[in-house]
Amino acid sequence: HSPSWRIYMSKVKSIWSKADAFLSTTRKLILNTFTVLVLIFVTVAIFGAFGAMFTEDEEIDTENKVLWFKPIGVVVDNATSSAPSFDDIFASNSVKQHELDDLLKVLDNAATDESLAAVYINVSELGMYYASAFEIANAVKNIKDNGKRVIAYAEDYGNAAYLISSQATDVMINNYGQVSAFGFARKREYYKDLYKNIKLNYHVFVAGDYKSGPEPYTRTSMSEEDKLAWYEYANPLWEKMTNMIETSRNLPKGTMQQYGDSIWDLSIENPETAEIALNVGLVDQIVTREELRHWMFEEFPNEENDKNEYPDAVYIYEYLSTIEEEEKVSKNKIAVINVEGAITTGEATYNIAGSDTIVSNIRKAIKDENVKALVLRVNSPGGSVWASELITNSLNEFKETGRPIVSSMGDIAASGGVWVTTMSDEIWAKPETITGSIGVYGLIPTLDGIYEWAGIQVDGVSTTKAGEWDSRLAMPDYVNKAIQASIDNSYDKFVSKVAENRMMPYKEILAVAGGRIWSGQKALELGLVDRIGNINDAIESSAELADIDDYEVVSYEKPMDPFEIFLSELLDNLDVRVNVDKNIASLLKIINSDYKFIDKEKDINIASYCFQCEFLEAK
Numbered sequence: 001h002s003p004s005w006r007i008y009m010s011k012v013k014s015i016w017s018k019a020d021a022f023l024s025t026t027r028k029l030i031l032n033t034f035t036v037l038v039l040i041f042v043t044v045a046i047f048g049a050f051g052a053m054f055t056e057d058e059e060i061d062t063e064n065k066v067l068w069f070k071p072i073g074v075v076v077d078n079a080t081s082s083a084p085s086f087d088d089i090f091a092s093n094s095v096k097q098h099e100l101d102d103l104l105k106v107l108d109n110a111a112t113d114e115s116l117a118a119v120y121i122n123v124s125e126l127g128m129y130y131a132s133a134f135e136i137a138n139a140v141k142n143i144k145d146n147g148k149r150v151i152a153y154a155e156d157y158g159n160a161a162y163l164i165s166s167q168a169t170d171v172m173i174n175n176y177g178q179v180s181a182f183g184f185a186r187k188r189e190y191y192k193d194l195y196k197n198i199k200l201n202y203h204v205f206v207a208g209d210y211k212s213g214p215e216p217y218t219r220t221s222m223s224e225e226d227k228l229a230w231y232e233y234a235n236p237l238w239e240k241m242t243n244m245i246e247t248s249r250n251l252p253k254g255t256m257q258q259y260g261d262s263i264w265d266l267s268i269e270n271p272e273t274a275e276i277a278l279n280v281g282l283v284d285q286i287v288t289r290e291e292l293r294h295w296m297f298e299e300f301p302n303e304e305n306d307k308n309e310y311p312d313a314v315y316i317y318e319y320l321s322t323i324e325e326e327e328k329v330s331k332n333k334i335a336v337i338n339v340e341g342a343i344t345t346g347e348a349t350y351n352i353a354g355s356d357t358i359v360s361n362i363r364k365a366i367k368d369e370n371v372k373a374l375v376l377r378v379n380s381p382g383g384s385v386w387a388s389e390l391i392t393n394s395l396n397e398f399k400e401t402g403r404p405i406v407s408s409m410g411d412i413a414a415s416g417g418v419w420v421t422t423m424s425d426e427i428w429a430k431p432e433t434i435t436g437s438i439g440v441y442g443l444i445p446t447l448d449g450i451y452e453w454a455g456i457q458v459d460g461v462s463t464t465k466a467g468e469w470d471s472r473l474a475m476p477d478y479v480n481k482a483i484q485a486s487i488d489n490s491y492d493k494f495v496s497k498v499a500e501n502r503m504m505p506y507k508e509i510l511a512v513a514g515g516r517i518w519s520g521q522k523a524l525e526l527g528l529v530d531r532i533g534n535i536n537d538a539i540e541s542s543a544e545l546a547d548i549d550d551y552e553v554v555s556y557e558k559p560m561d562p563f564e565i566f567l568s569e570l571l572d573n574l575d576v577r578v579n580v581d582k583n584i585a586s587l588l589k590i591i592n593s594d595y596k597f598i599d600k601e602k603d604i605n606i607a608s609y610c611f612q613c614e615f616l617e618a619k
Contacts, residue, residue, distance in 0.1 A: 060314060060322050066300055067110050067119045068313040071098045075128035075136075077379045077410050077535075078338040078555070080350050095350060098316075100132050100410075101535075106316055107139035109323050111146045117300050117311070119143055121168055124154035124161045129411030130237060131432040131520070133160035135534070137244065141167040153292060156180055159241070162282070166245045172292060173283045178273040181245070181282075182260045184234040190216045199449030203475050205442040205484050207491030209514040213609060214441050229516045236519060237432060251281050332551040334542055335365040336375045336535075339391065342609070343383030343416045353380050355387040361556035362394040366401065372551065373542035374398055376407045376424065377535055381613040382415025385440060385490050385606045392497075395423040404545035408538035409433045409529065414517060414610035418528075422497040425545055428538040429520030429529040436523060437610035438498060439515025440491040442483060448474040490606050502527055517610065 073096030080097070110119050121140060128136075144150050144167060152165035155174040162181040165171055173179065195202050195217070202217040212226040242256040249255075259280055266276050274286045287295065293310055300311035314322075339358060341351040348357035365371045376395065382388070399405055407413075407421040409429040414437035421427055429435060451458060451472055462468045469479055499509040504527055512518070512526050523529045531537070543551050 060318050062113065062115045062314050062319065062322060064115070064117045064300075064312070065314045066296075066311045067106070067116050067319055068315050069106065069119060070122040070125075071103065071316060072096055072125040073098055073127070075100050075103065075126060075132045076340060077101075077377055078340050080338075080340060080348055080352075097350065098126070100135065102320055103316070104135060104139050105323055106320050107136065107143060110319070111139075111143040111148065116148065116314075118149040118151060120296075120313070121150060121152040121165055122154055123164050124156060124158070126161070128160055129432075129434070130160065130241075131411040131430040131434075133163055134240075134244075134432055135430075137164045137167050140164055141248065144169050151296075153287075159183070163241055163245060166282075167248050170285070171249075171283045172285045172287050173274050173277055175272075175274055175286050175288055177277075177286075179259075179277040179282045181256065182263070183238050183257075186230055186234075188216055188222065190220045190222075192216075192218060192220050195445075199453045201446045201449050201474070203444045203446060203480065203483075205444075205487040206515075207440045207487050209516075212515065213607075214443060217443060225516075232522075233434070233517050233519055236521075240432075249281060255280065328550070328552040330550045330552045331370050332546075332548045333368065333371045333554045334373045334375060334539055334546070334551050335361075335368070335371045336377055336539070336553055336555040337361050337365065338555070339376065339378045339380050339417065339420055341380060343380055343387045343391070343420070345384065345387045345390070353383070353387075355384075355390040358391050359394040362391070362398055364556055366394075366398050371403070371554070372548050373404045373406065373546040375535070375538050375542050376405060376421065377410060377538075378407060378413040378417050378421060379410035380414075380417035380420075381412055381434075381610040382417050382419070382437065382608045385416065385419070385494075385608050388416040388419040388608060391420045392423055395420070399423050404542055406538045406542040406545065408535040409435055409520060410535070412610075412613050414613050415439065415515075415608040417610075418498065419494060419608055422501040424501065426531070426538075426541055427529040428531050428533050428535075428541070429523055430534065431519065431521040431532055433520030433523070434517055434610070434613050435520060435528065436512070436518040437515055437608075437613070438494055438509070438513035440487050440494060440606055440608050441515075442487055442606050444471065444475070444483070446475050447472045487606060490608075494608065498528070517613065 076097045076099060079099050107119075110116055119140075123136070140150060149170070150168035151170045151172065152168035153172040153174075154161055154165060155177045157165060157173070157177070157179045159181050162179055191202075204214040204218050206214055209225055212223060212229070215223060215226060243253075245251070246253055246255055259282070263273075263276070267273060270276055274283070277283045278286055285295075294307060296311050297307045297309070302309050302312045337358060339353045340348070341353045343353045343355065346352075346354045346356055348354035362374070365374050374395075395405060404425045405423055407424040407427045409417075409421070409427065410433065411430075412434040413421065413429070414435050418435060418438055458470075458472045469476055495506060495509050495513050498513070499506045502509065508527075512528065518526065518528065520529060520532060524532055531541070539553060543549075
């Protein structure tokens with residue numbers, strides 16, 4: 001090489017060396033800065049946590065304050081947490097859980113609390129099923145009936161939000177808002193043609209004529225059975241909801257139906273949807289956020305007399321801390337065991353009823369001789385048959401000790417949620433509970449169509465016939481028949497369990513099973529439940545069955561070690577979250593689905609899950 005070339009290369013190396021040094025320095029600077037920021041957050045949180053330990057609780061003053069009832073998140077029976085980690089900072093599904101009992105305590109106490117000036121309600125960002133929505137709506141109605149002023153506001157009212165808010169004395173809407181209480185609609189995507197086009201063969205095994213969960217894999221449209229089951233549940237619920245709304249708002253019967261049927265035409269004539277709601281009589285005022293604040297100042301001026309601030313308020317959990325409850329201390333205990341979320345094996349966490357946690361809790365009740373009865377609180381659309389059976393077996397062990405079991409169905413107790421109640425001496429439900437869906441199914445996709453299209457051949461040998469087939473090959477007839485036989489057998493066991501528990505003939509249960517959903521009220525008429533009431537009614541009934549007059553209620557939570565408790569408090573104090581794009585979150589949910597019907601450890605996971613129930617949650 002010539003000297004000039006060597007000089008040129010030397011300069012190039014020098015440039016790259018400088019660039020590398022610059023990038024290395026920049027990387028270290030960014031990393032160190034991030035580390036310092038994290039350490040600052042952690043240090044502040046630690047000092048805050050320790051400071052809180054040695055600080056006396058500040059007394060909450062409610063005099064002439066407005067109860068600010070604006071829960072954001074979801075309504076649950078029992079708030080569930082898992083062992084925390086710093087990965088929680090990046091959680092895409094971090095959801096604030098509000099226990100229904102806490103919300104009702106706050107509203108019920110506010111109804112007779114003379115110290116409060118008024119109650120402000122905004123539930124437009126609270127997710128719940130309709131049984132909970134009716135309970136909250138009745139609690140708001142009770143406040144109004146007791147002569148206390150209730151102001152409701154939202155920027156968009158869905159079904160549940162408007163049901164609750166319509167019970168207020170003053171209903172307000174943002175000038176860009178809309179009352180979207182349009183009743184119930186159910187739309188599903190049907191993938192049969194898609195899978196045919198991409199050569200993916202889905203094998204569906206179903207037991208129950210109304211078990212419509214797998215229909216998206218087998219059909220291109222909704223079946224008549226699915227439509228019938230849907231209307232049987234939705235129509236009475238819609239009638240009950242509209243009656244409650246129209247009565248509270250002094251509207252003619254049929255107003256809500258007419259509003260839902262004509263809103264599109266009305267919007268053509270007047271695109272201001274808030275004005276339409278005002279003209280129909282659904283709301284009392286249209287306001288901007290600023291106008292709402294000024295109106296609130298005129299009605300409930302704050303201590304600083306600052307019209308740019310909202311009224312002096314007391315918030316939900318502040319107010320809850322002021323409610324004094326009589327503590328019952330008794331050697332007699334009634335254990336409440338929660339089955340909350342989809343039933344799977346493993347530990348319980350938000351929206352997941354992990355059988356390991358639930359069985360462990362039942363074992364605690366079995367070992368405690370002071371526990372005289374067990375109340376199983378079910379708020380679940382079902383899930384894995386295997387996990388449901390693990391829970392049922394443990395309940396049977398409790399039952400064999402001679403102590404009663406009472407089941408209390410919450411918003412939803414369907415499919416596997418019914419399975420776990422079959423050891424009960426008595427079953428309670430709410431009128432709006434979604435129950436039934438007694439059916440079983442399984443799904444197995446095979447890749448033979450894709451492999452054939454791609455020109456991939458699969459061949460080999462096996463020492464047994466059982467090991468010959470895998471999902472890359474077309475499913476042989478003998479495998480298909482064997483799996484269907486397993487599904488039918490599980491369905492037969494399911495129906496038999498319900499029939500035995502209900503003390504009804506097998507054929508009678510079979511006639512109301514088939515995967516069909518029912519309301520709690522209809523389930524009572526059919527004999528699938530014994531009584532209508534809430535969990536407190538079920539607890540009192542369990543005490544009667546156990547023949548005890550005095551008792552205390554105990555519930556079990558998944559234990560966390562001291563470090564996990566500290567870490568949980570730390571993350572709460574940090575209050576840091578990195579939001580993940582909703583589309584990515586949805587994709588991750590599909591990829592990490594709890595319903596993996598091809599499992600390396602089990603050839604097929606048979607499920608008793610109510611997909612219909614997912615469409616009945618109020619947003």
